[in-house]
Amino acid sequence: MRYLFALLLLLVPILGVWTFVEADRWQLWFPENVSSFGGEIDGLFNLIMYMVAFTFIVTEVALAWFVFKYSANRPGKGVFTHGSHKLEMIWTAIPAVALLFIAFSQMETWAKVKFESNFPKTGEYTKEKPIAELWASQFDWRVRYPGDDGVIGTVDDLERSYEFVVPVDTDVVFHLRSRDVIHSFFVPEFRLKQDALPGHTIPVWFRAEKEGIYDLVCAELCGWGHYKMSGRMTVVSKEEFAKRMAEIKAEWYSNGKEQG
Amino acid sequence: MSLRLSLVATTGLALWVGACQLDKDQKPARPVVHYSLSAATTALGDDGEPVIPSSAQAGIEGSLEMLFGTPQDPQFQLLPEWKDDGFDPNWPQYAKGDSGSGEVDPAELLEDNKLYWRRQLAAIDAGLWDRVFVQDFTPDLRADWNDLCANTPVEARNDEFKKAARELFEGYYPKLSASAELYRQHCLHCHGPEGGGDGPTAPFLNPRPRDYRHGTFKFTAVGKSVPRREDLYRILDEGVTGTSMPSFRRFSRAQLEGLVDYVRLLSMRGMVERSLVATYKEEETLTSGDTLDAYAEVWEKWQKADSKVLTYNGEVPAPTAETIAKGRELFMDAKRGNCYSCHGPEGRGDGASAFALDPETGEVKPTYKDDWGNEILPRNLRLGIFRGGRRPIDIYRRIKYGIAGGPMPEAAASLSNDDIWHLVHYVGSLSERPQHAKAADHGDAHAPEKH
Incomplete structure (x- = not known):
C-alpha cells in the first residue's frame, strides 16, 4: 500500500513537469515574442519558473519519500519531536533571499520598459512627439495620428478605429488615454501591458521587430462589453507605414465619392 | 455499513448516468422561433382592448413571416418582377459602380477570410486537428467541416486534405x-x-x-x-x-x-x-x-x-485660421447658420432653444425628442466626439443634409458650399486643445503637453 501511495504522489511532479515540456509542442505556450524587450521579460519569466519548478520537484519528491518511509504500517515506533529551530530559520531565509533576488533581477528590465527617463529620446518618436494617441473607450480602441502639423490635439488630426499601424524596427512611443473607465492595453506578442486611466495621458514605448498582425486586447474588466473590446496591432515595414498613413489621410480628406 | 453505503452510491450513480443517456436521446428538436410584433402594433387602446384586434395582429404576423421568414431561417420573398431581372436579395448584392464599397473582389474576400481564420489556418497547416475550432462559427461552415472530416480519419489527413480544409475556410461566404x-x-x-x-x-x-x-x-x-x-x-x-x-x-x-x-x-x-x-x-x-x-x-x-450618394464635387479644403474665423461668424449668425441657438455660443451643446422650462414643475428639460421618443440634446462640439465621424466630409454631410430622426435640420439654402466648409472647420477647431489651438498664437504650438 505504501508503495502505491508513494508512487501516486511521485506522479504529480512527473506529470506536472511533462505538461510544461509538452506545452510548447501543442502550442499551449506563449505566443511568439516580437518586441525588443520581450526576450528579457521571457527570461525573467523562465528564471522564476525554473526556481519554482526546482522547489516543486524537491518538495514533491520529499513528500513521496516521507509517505513511503513513515507509513503507518512501518516497523518500529514513532518518535515525538518538537521541531527544529535551525530548520525553520533555513526555510525562511532561503525564500527571503530568493524573493530579494527576484526583486533585484527584474529592476533593470522594469526601468527599461516603464521609466519615462529611459524612453527613446533620439528617434523619430519621443515622449514629447508620439506617433499617435490611443484612446480606449467602452468598448473599442481608436487611434489618433497627428495631421500635417505633426501635433496631436488640433483640427487636422486623423482618426481610425480598431487598427493601430506602426512601423517595424522603430522605437515607437504613443500616448495611452481613456475616455471613460480604466482599460488596459495588452499585446501578448509584445509582452507589453499598460493600464489606461481616465484623466491621465500615459506614454508607452515599444520596438516591434517583426512585421505582422497582432491582437490588441483590453486586459482590465471595463464593463459588460469588455469581451468585445478588441483591436489590431499592425506592424509594417517603414515604406508600407508611409503608404498606410497616406491612405488614412486620403480617406480622411475624402469628398465622399470613393469611400462611403 | 460501508458496504450498504457503497451499494447505494453505486446504484445512484448508475441511475444518474442512465438518466443522462435517456435525456440525450430524447432531446427535442430545436423549437421554431418567430419574430414578435412591435409594442406599437400590440398596444392597448383606452378601453383596455388591443387597438388592432388580435385576429388582424395574427394576420400581420403571418404576412411578415411569409415575406421575411423566421429568425432561424430568414429570407426575403421574391417579387415577381425580380425573377425576370435575375435579382435575388437572398444572395449578397453589392452596389455596382465606383461609389461606396463597390463590388467585392473574390481575391479580397479570400484575403479577408485568411485574416479572420488565421488561427484556424495555422492549425490546419500544422496538422493540429483538435485545435481547429468550428463550434463558435456559423452552422453552414460547421456542417461543411463535419462532412469533410467525416470522410477522412485523422491518420489519413494528407496535404491534399489540408488544401481542401484551407479552401473551405477561405472561400466561405455567409448566408x-x-x-x-x-x-x-x-x-x-x-x-x-x-x-x-x-x-x-x-x-x-x-x-x-x-x-x-x-x-x-x-x-x-x-x-x-x-x-x-x-x-x-x-x-x-x-x-x-x-x-x-x-x-x-x-x-x-x-x-x-x-x-x-x-x-x-x-x-x-x-x-x-x-x-x-x-x-x-x-x-x-x-x-x-x-x-x-x-x-x-x-x-x-x-x-x-x-444608388444615391450625396458627395461634394471638389477637393475638401484644408482648415486655416481664416476659414475658422469665417465659420465662427456663420455659427453665430442668427439668419444663416444659427447654430448657436441649439449648440450654444461656445459649442457646448447648451443653446437656449434646446431647453425649455416646464411651467408646472419648474424643471428645465430638453426641448426636443428624436423619432424614437427619447429626449435628445444638441452635441457638445468641444469634446471632439462626433458619432457620425470626425472627418470633414462627415461633418459636412451632417450640416448640409441634417441628421435623420433628430432635430438637426438641413442647412439653410442661403449657405453656400464654401460657407459650410467654414462651419466644418470651425466645428472641428472647437475641440482643439488650448495649447495647440490654430486661432491662437502659434508660438508654443510644439510645446510638450502638460500631464
Whole structure:
C-alpha cells in the first residue's frame, strides 16, 4: 500500500513537469515574442519558473519519500519531536533571499520598459512627439495620428478605429488615454501591458521587430462589453507605414465619392 | 455499513448516468422561433382592448413571416418582377459602380477570410486537428467541416486534405441564416431579436441602441432617407464613437456584408409592419395585395438609396485660421447658420432653444425628442466626439443634409458650399486643445503637453 501511495504522489511532479515540456509542442505556450524587450521579460519569466519548478520537484519528491518511509504500517515506533529551530530559520531565509533576488533581477528590465527617463529620446518618436494617441473607450480602441502639423490635439488630426499601424524596427512611443473607465492595453506578442486611466495621458514605448498582425486586447474588466473590446496591432515595414498613413489621410480628406 | 453505503452510491450513480443517456436521446428538436410584433402594433387602446384586434395582429404576423421568414431561417420573398431581372436579395448584392464599397473582389474576400481564420489556418497547416475550432462559427461552415472530416480519419489527413480544409475556410461566404446567427451572438443583446433596440443589455446604454424598425439611421451619406449598404457597413467597420457601438472590424469583410444584409432585412420587416399597421388603422381591413404593395414600396426605397450618394464635387479644403474665423461668424449668425441657438455660443451643446422650462414643475428639460421618443440634446462640439465621424466630409454631410430622426435640420439654402466648409472647420477647431489651438498664437504650438 505504501508503495502505491508513494508512487501516486511521485506522479504529480512527473506529470506536472511533462505538461510544461509538452506545452510548447501543442502550442499551449506563449505566443511568439516580437518586441525588443520581450526576450528579457521571457527570461525573467523562465528564471522564476525554473526556481519554482526546482522547489516543486524537491518538495514533491520529499513528500513521496516521507509517505513511503513513515507509513503507518512501518516497523518500529514513532518518535515525538518538537521541531527544529535551525530548520525553520533555513526555510525562511532561503525564500527571503530568493524573493530579494527576484526583486533585484527584474529592476533593470522594469526601468527599461516603464521609466519615462529611459524612453527613446533620439528617434523619430519621443515622449514629447508620439506617433499617435490611443484612446480606449467602452468598448473599442481608436487611434489618433497627428495631421500635417505633426501635433496631436488640433483640427487636422486623423482618426481610425480598431487598427493601430506602426512601423517595424522603430522605437515607437504613443500616448495611452481613456475616455471613460480604466482599460488596459495588452499585446501578448509584445509582452507589453499598460493600464489606461481616465484623466491621465500615459506614454508607452515599444520596438516591434517583426512585421505582422497582432491582437490588441483590453486586459482590465471595463464593463459588460469588455469581451468585445478588441483591436489590431499592425506592424509594417517603414515604406508600407508611409503608404498606410497616406491612405488614412486620403480617406480622411475624402469628398465622399470613393469611400462611403 | 460501508458496504450498504457503497451499494447505494453505486446504484445512484448508475441511475444518474442512465438518466443522462435517456435525456440525450430524447432531446427535442430545436423549437421554431418567430419574430414578435412591435409594442406599437400590440398596444392597448383606452378601453383596455388591443387597438388592432388580435385576429388582424395574427394576420400581420403571418404576412411578415411569409415575406421575411423566421429568425432561424430568414429570407426575403421574391417579387415577381425580380425573377425576370435575375435579382435575388437572398444572395449578397453589392452596389455596382465606383461609389461606396463597390463590388467585392473574390481575391479580397479570400484575403479577408485568411485574416479572420488565421488561427484556424495555422492549425490546419500544422496538422493540429483538435485545435481547429468550428463550434463558435456559423452552422453552414460547421456542417461543411463535419462532412469533410467525416470522410477522412485523422491518420489519413494528407496535404491534399489540408488544401481542401484551407479552401473551405477561405472561400466561405455567409448566408442570411448564417448572418442571423452572427447577429444573435454579437448584436442581439443590444439591438434585440427584431432589431427594435430592446435587447437585454439595452437598458444599460446611453444613448440607447438604434431601433431599426423605422428604417431611420442617423449617420448616412444619403440625407434623411433609408441608408445605403455602405452606410451600414461603415458603422460596423468604424463603430460609433461616443456610444456603445464598437468597431466590428475583427470580422471579415464577408461577415460584415452578411450582417448588413440581415440588418436590412430586420429594418425592412419593421417598415412593412409599420406600414401595414397604418393601412389597417385607415381601412380597418388588410388584403394580401396591401401586404405585397407595402413590401414592394419598402424595397423600392432601399434600392433607391443604394444608388444615391450625396458627395461634394471638389477637393475638401484644408482648415486655416481664416476659414475658422469665417465659420465662427456663420455659427453665430442668427439668419444663416444659427447654430448657436441649439449648440450654444461656445459649442457646448447648451443653446437656449434646446431647453425649455416646464411651467408646472419648474424643471428645465430638453426641448426636443428624436423619432424614437427619447429626449435628445444638441452635441457638445468641444469634446471632439462626433458619432457620425470626425472627418470633414462627415461633418459636412451632417450640416448640409441634417441628421435623420433628430432635430438637426438641413442647412439653410442661403449657405453656400464654401460657407459650410467654414462651419466644418470651425466645428472641428472647437475641440482643439488650448495649447495647440490654430486661432491662437502659434508660438508654443510644439510645446510638450502638460500631464
